[in-house]
Amino acid sequence: GQQVMQIPQYQHVQEGEDFTTYCNSSTTLSNIQWYKQRPGGHPVFLIQLVKSGEVKKQKRLTFQFGEAKKNSSLHITATQTTDVGTYFCAGPTGGGADGLTFGKGTHLIIQP
């Protein structure tokens, strides 16, 4: 079945440093979505990428979708304590009709 892999599983950074998480799918995706889950909270949708090679920015967050539409990345510039949480990527399963397949997530831990 479809697999979505994320690395790293954990990332410790000093506040102010940059952070990147990578997502790879075993199959070509029609789109990829990113979610953030704060400690003790629920996943919250951040963004959706649809086009090959697409790059989108949200303030300090930059999202990229690979040319082959099988990989994606999330980069955070100058991390802040509010960025703490787990970042998940997710892609449609079975063409989308079977929900989303989530990666295992990257836990971002920030040391002040």
Next chain:
Amino acid sequence: DGGITQSPKYLFRKEGQNVTLSCEQNLNHDAMYWYRQDPGQGLRLIYYSQIVNDFQKGDIAEGYSVSREKKESFPLTVTSAQKNPTAFYLCASQEGDYNSPLHFGNGTRLTVT
């Protein structure tokens, strides 16, 4: 204020008992989902429903059951057949087509001893 409500937030049960987790949404979304989250495992799909009176098994449906009698409600029953029921359960709904983002509830943390 529209949203997805899961209740209760924490639930404790003895082994061998069935337990039903509630999920209600007033977003008028057709599709609803149940995911299970374990530490280090990400989110795994249990069941989903694209329309009232219809639902499909996800990747880990064994030991679980659902119903979708109303558009607003998608309760999940964790049966005694589920071998490792202790987990964080998340309900989600989806607006538009199946490429649309998911809206999650606050989750129910189930502990079975």
